[in-house]
Structures are given as C-alpha cells and as structure tokens.
Amino acid sequence: MRKLSLLLAFSVAILIPAFAQGPSATRKIDNDFVQQQFGDQFTMLPGIAPSFGDLDGDGVEDVAIAARCKNPMLDQGEHRYTVVDPYNDFFGYGDPRLTTTFSEGDPTQRGLVVLIIHGAGPEGWRSAQPKAKYVLVNLPFRTISVRKMSLKKKKIEAIYMEEAGNFGTSSAVFFDGRKFRYVPMGGDME
Secondary structure, three states, X not given: XXXXXXXXXXXXXXXXXXHHHOHHHHOOOOHHHHHHHHOOOEEEXXXXXXXXXXXXXXXXXXXXXXXEEOOOOOOHHHHOXXXXXXXXXXXXXXXXXXXXXXXXXOHHHXXXXXXXXXXXXXXXXXXXXOOEEEEEEOOOEEEEEEEEEEEOOEEEEEEXXXXXXXXXXXXXXXXOOOOEXXXXXXXXXX
C-alpha cells in the first residue's frame, strides 16, 4: 500500500504541472512550427535565434522569427497572415504584390523575411489562435533582435536589424497600431 501511495504521489507531482501548462506552453520554435503557422514555403534561418517581446503594445508576448521564403503570397489565405513591406513603404511604394516580384542582386539576401506572431491571451504567441500573423518582406537584415525604442516620449518594443552590406548600418521596424514602419538608424562609429 505504501508503494502504491508513493507511486501515486510521484505521478501526480509529474503530471499536474504538465496539464496545468497546457499543450501549447511547450511549443518549440523550429522549422515544423514555422511551416505549421505560415506554410511550407518558409524555412527558419539557422544562425538567427527568434526574438521575443511585446511588439504591438498589448501586454502579451509576441515573437519575431528570421526565415527564408520562396513565395510569401502563396499561403496567405490558408494560414491567415498578412504580407507587408515596410522597407519599400519607407521609400515610397510598399505594395507587396509588386515588391515581392523584385529580384535581389545579392543571392544571400533573396527571400529573407521576418515572421511576426502577435500573441493572444495568457499564452501569448504560443496560443492556438494568435491575434495576428505577419510576414515582413524585403528587409535587408543580417541579424534581428527585439529592443526598446523611444517614439514620441513613449517607450515601445521594436525589431532592430543589423543590415546586410558593407556600410554597417542598422535600422528598426515597429508596429504603430495599424502597420509596421521601417526606420533607418544610421551606421556604426567605426
């Protein structure tokens, strides 16, 4: 009887925390997760870790994932995400239906995208039904990270990028409540 009660106590100690967290609390960000959320056109970039933060200012954790994509417009309806081009929008024309057809001269920059999942509820981005999903195209990044940014006396979280190229420039993309906006931040001091 004593062995049975110890076994029962051990089982309860192991199983209750697993059920309390729910199945989505253990979601791992890998290629399977990315393809489940956005479709088989997307693959994660292996050298850049996902970044976490509250990108839309609602107090719920969001995630930014660096990826490569063959055709971002293809699975948009099926996987319920929005394709946006904040980089070309900054320079005057950001319609992704047109700008995704532009050819990048540098082959290492072709098809680079940043995937954003705005979280919903206490589970944040891990939620089975996220608040919104976005694919940001044509961003010339080498690395990404989520950091605080000052905007009109207000602190917001933005995606900071070290841009590709020889100039050592950096930039940021932030969500203004309606859409993502690109902001060049300048070069390094070297």
